[in-house]
Amino acid sequence: xxxxxxxxxxxxxxxxxxxxxxxxxxxxxxxxxxxxxxxxxxxxxxxxxxxxxxxxxxxxxxxxxxxxxxxxxxxxxxxx
Amino acid sequence: xxxxxxxxxxxxxxxxxxxxxxxxxxxxxxxxxxxxxxxxxxxxxxxxxxxxxxxxxxxxxxxxxxxxxxxxxxxxxxxxxxxxxxxxxxxxxxxxxxxxxxxxxxxxxxxxxxxxxxxxxxxxxxxxxxxxxxxxxxxxxxxxxxxxxxxxxxxxxxxxxxxxxxxxxxxxxxxxxxxxxxxxxxxxxxxxxxxxxxxxxxxxxxxxxxxxxxxxxxxxxxxxxxxxxxxxxxxxxxxxxxxxxxxxxxxxxxxxxxxxxxxxxxxxxxxxxxxxxxxxxxxxxxxxxxxxxxxxxxxxxxxxxxxxxxxxxxxxxxxxxxxxxxxxxxxxxxxxxxxxxxxxxxxxxxxxxxxxxxxxxxxxxxxxxxxxxxxxxxxxxxxxxxxxxxxxxxxxxxxxxxxxxxxxxxxxxxxxxxxxxxxxxxxxxxxxxxxxxxxxxxxxxxxxxxxxxxxxxxxxxxxxxxxxxxxxxxxxxxxxxxxxxxxxxxxxxxxxxxxxxxxxxxxxxxxxxxxxxxxxxxxxxxxxxxxxxxxxxxxxxxxxxxxxxxxxxxxxxxxxxxxxxxxxxxxxxxxxxxxxxxxxxxxxxxxxxxxxxxxxxxxxxxxxxxxxxxxxxxxxxxxxxxxxxxxxxxxxxxxxxxxxxxxxxxxxxxxxxxxxxxxxxxxxxxxxxxxxxxxxxxxxxxxxxxxxxxxxxxxxxxxxxxxxxxxxxxxxxxxxxxxxxxxxxxxxxxxxxxxxxxxxxxxxx
Numbered sequence: 063x064x065x066x067x068x069x070x071x072x073x074x075x076x077x078x079x080x081x082x083x084x085x086x087x088x089x090x091x092x093x094x095x096x097x098x099x100x101x102x103x104x105x106x107x108x109x110x111x112x113x114x115x116x117x118x119x120x121x122x123x124x125x126x127x128x129x130x131x132x133x134x135x136x137x138x139x140x141x142x
Numbered sequence: 143x144x145x146x147x148x149x150x151x152x153x154x155x156x157x158x159x160x161x162x163x164x165x166x167x168x169x170x171x172x173x174x175x176x177x178x179x180x181x182x183x184x185x186x187x188x189x190x191x192x193x194x195x196x197x198x199x200x201x202x203x204x205x206x207x208x209x210x211x212x213x214x215x216x217x218x219x220x221x222x223x224x225x226x227x228x229x230x231x232x233x234x235x236x237x238x239x240x241x242x243x244x245x246x247x248x249x250x251x252x253x254x255x256x257x258x259x260x261x262x263x264x265x266x267x268x269x270x271x272x273x274x275x276x277x278x279x280x281x282x283x284x285x286x287x288x289x290x291x292x293x294x295x296x297x298x299x300x301x302x303x304x305x306x307x308x309x310x311x312x313x314x315x316x317x318x319x320x321x322x323x324x325x326x327x328x329x330x331x332x333x334x335x336x337x338x339x340x341x342x343x344x345x346x347x348x349x350x351x352x353x354x355x356x357x358x359x360x361x362x363x364x365x366x367x368x369x370x371x372x373x374x375x376x377x378x379x380x381x382x383x384x385x386x387x388x389x390x391x392x393x394x395x396x397x398x399x400x401x402x403x404x405x406x407x408x409x410x411x412x413x414x415x416x417x418x419x420x421x422x423x424x425x426x427x428x429x430x431x432x433x434x435x436x437x438x439x440x441x442x443x444x445x446x447x448x449x450x451x452x453x454x455x456x457x458x459x460x461x462x463x464x465x466x467x468x469x470x471x472x473x474x475x476x477x478x479x480x481x482x483x484x485x486x487x488x489x490x491x492x493x494x495x496x497x498x499x500x501x502x503x504x505x506x507x508x509x510x511x512x513x514x515x516x517x518x519x520x521x522x523x524x525x526x527x528x529x530x531x532x533x534x535x536x537x538x539x540x541x542x543x544x545x546x547x548x549x550x551x552x553x554x555x556x557x558x559x560x561x562x563x564x565x566x567x568x569x570x571x572x573x574x575x576x577x578x579x580x581x582x583x584x585x586x587x588x589x590x591x592x593x594x595x596x597x598x599x600x601x602x603x604x605x606x607x608x609x610x611x612x613x614x615x616x617x618x619x620x621x622x623x624x625x626x627x628x629x630x631x632x633x634x635x636x637x638x639x640x641x642x643x644x645x646x647x648x649x650x651x652x653x654x655x656x657x658x659x660x661x662x663x664x665x666x667x668x669x670x671x672x673x674x675x676x677x678x679x680x681x682x683x684x685x686x687x688x689x690x691x692x693x694x695x696x697x698x699x700x701x702x703x704x705x706x707x708x709x710x711x712x713x714x715x716x717x718x719x720x721x722x723x724x725x726x727x728x729x730x731x732x733x734x735x736x737x738x739x740x741x742x743x744x745x746x747x748x749x750x751x752x753x754x755x756x757x758x759x760x761x762x763x764x765x766x767x768x769x770x771x772x773x774x775x776x777x778x779x780x781x782x783x784x785x786x787x788x789x790x791x792x793x794x795x796x797x798x799x800x801x802x803x804x805x806x807x808x809x810x811x812x813x814x815x816x817x818x819x820x821x822x823x824x825x826x827x828x829x830x831x832x833x834x835x836x837x838x839x840x841x842x843x844x845x846x847x848x849x850x851x852x853x854x855x856x857x858x859x860x861x862x863x864x865x866x867x868x869x870x871x872x873x874x875x876x877x878x879x880x881x882x883x884x885x886x887x888x889x890x891x
Contacts, residue, residue, distance in 0.1 A: 076370055081399075082399045129302070
């Protein structure tokens with residue numbers, strides 16, 4: 063199956079990458095941008111059944127991909 | 143408004159604990175405000191909590207720092223232990239600026255942001271002296287890389303700390319040239335991140351961290367002030383508790399893309415002579431920076447907090463005052479120069495605002511929306527208590543112990559080379575840009591491309607029009623300091639000194655970053671004081687100045703860390719074209735061992751592997767170190783390469799010399815005193831390996847005097863051959879050994 067993990071910063075954490083993009087969009091003349099948020103998306107192809115796959119990916123997300131102090135993640139099954 | 147003047151002890155106690163103050167301190171506050179006949183406002187209480195935290199006012203260490211470390215100057219130091227960083231003469235016109243600081247607590251909670259903002263903060267410390275930052279240094283202490291207990295796995299911590307340093311340093315465009323990485327399970331979940339920065343400034347452009355001119359405008363520039371990073375210092379002055387939700391506010395990521403133009407703008411304004419005083423906004427935010435800068439210059443100020451540019455519109459005034467948002471600088475300028483600085487800031491796209499002006503008065507006044515919300519004597523606000531903490535010598539039975547020998551030396555050495563503390567640091571350091579700015583002469587790695595070895599010290603050439611260079615090395619020997627804080631610190635300093643010598647430089651100055659456990663523990667305090675005493679004795683014996691430093695207490699989770707005094711040692715080299723590097727330069731050159739390898743394995747990696755518990759550490763011989771210095775200086779022209787004997791002992795030093803080249807070594811250790819394992823693995827003493835040009839051997843021997851010199855072998859075309867009493871301990875292809883050494887960290891980073 064295919065599983066998507068989407069990671070974003072928690073609301074009160076400043077996102078330097080997004081800020082730089084916003085600033086540069088303003089410099090290049092785009093006038094209508096109020097805010098930019100950056101996300102990180104991983105896609106996994108797995109071999110186990112649905113529950114085991116989800117558990118494994120959740121563990122990977124928690125142990126290796128994110129720090130709960132600054133980030134939150136969402137797991138989604140995208141295998142049609 | 144806090145009600146404290148008529149409060150009950152229980153209520154005071156609760157309030158104190160919420161603010162990170164002790165009961166005695168809140169009683170001091172109550173008495174002060176009782177004298178004023180009113181209760182403190184929110185901002186007054188918060189400002190004091192910041193100003194009196196361990197991190198800001200060094201209340202546990204101040205007394206002892208003063209006793210041992212004041213006055214360790216020399217005739218070429220310009221500012222030592224006074225402002226935000228040390229300033230030392232480099233040549234007639236220029237000075238270098240240096241500082242090292244710990245960022246341990248933030249890095250334990252959020253390794254990436256903690257390490258990145260550690261780098262960002264140390265850059266500001268150097269920038270605020272008016273100096274162009276030219277080099278970064280990072281000494282890191284991690285737990286057992288296989289540890290998976292705790293909130294974050296050790297691998298996560300290691301990789302994210304390294305990523306934070308990489309992303310900040312590389313993007314801001316300052317090379318990360320030197321440092322160290324140690325592993326010990328004692329640091330599980332509580333990594334130490336010590337970041338250092340070196341800058342260069344014209345002597346007449348040094349800016350003080352103080353303002354003594356009345357009527358100057360006070361400006362905050364760079365990043366905006368937000369709710370992020372509130373209470374960082376109070377939290378750095380506490381012991382970390384797993385799962386403590388309140389720690390979360392203190393986390394920030396750092397933004398090097400704002401910092402880079404800020405550096406340009408500040409330096410341009412400084413070149414134009416606009417800046418009268420400057421300080422960086424770090425721990426304690428505006429509260430610390432404004433109070434300290436005004437107080438140091440005998441001034442005071444009126445601050446209008448509404449003028450501070452904010453990220454969040456709904457911040458409380460006290461939050462604005464204590465926020466530790468990154469990338470901000472605080473400066474004082476003459477009102478007549480406002481147009482000029484406005485032009486410079488606009489050119490670089492830097493936001494700024496005028497938040498107040500200096501006045502001559504004992505009291506600091508803060509206004510918010512027309513209302514006076516703080517009116518207190520600066521001396522009280524910045525003073526803080528000073529503690530003469532109890533100290534007690536740990537009662538330990540001291541006995542000498544011998545390490546057992548491995549059953550099979552060859553097998554042991556194979557295994558040893560890939561241990562995290564011994565193996566190559568490529569996987570970590572190659573992530574850092576160590577050549578940006580184009581002034582790195584001797585890099586962290588040296589030798590044939592793709593076959594490099596570790597340098598003893600890195601060398602930079604900070605000025606375009608001069609060949610004079612700065613040699614940089616940083617590290618600590620916590621396993622030794624843990625056995626004996628005084629002698630362990632001595633050996634740490636001795637190693638730093640040797641690293642500068644072996645790079646061809648002359649040691650010039652020392653910076654400390656002292657990482658310890660809980661100062662309320664008398665035994666910790668004893669180790670801390672012993673460390674200070676050692677630094678003092680070492681500086682006096684060698685004539686080196688101690689120019690700046692930092693103390694970090696409360697580094698403990700369930701267990702206290704090993705006392706870790708990290709020493710950044712700087713050296714000067716007249717001409718960088720005379721630099722020496724570690725790798726063997728040719729076959730058939732004689733190899734000498736200068737100085738002494740103390741036949742004792744205390745504090746060594748060998749001992750850690752064997753699980754031996756040592757309780758005694760031999761003394762460091764500083765007289766012999768001075769003799770080594772003289773010998774090397776006199777015979778410098780005949781030396782091809784040098785490497786000091788330190789982590790891993792003689793065997794690792796020999797191998798590292800070979801690993802950077804295509805050449806081998808052929809060595810006989812019979813004549814070196816001690817048992818076989820002591821000869822090969824002892825990390826103590828003044829021992830230095832020297833490769834001498836074969837045609838100059840006689841001249842070398844004539845010029846090198848005052849210290850024992852032993853010929854231990856020759857360099858060879860290839861292969862490692864090591865023998866004792868006619869028997870080979872190791873004969874091996876260098877490539878095989880190199881592979882083990884090179885890939886040691888592959889499992890983790």
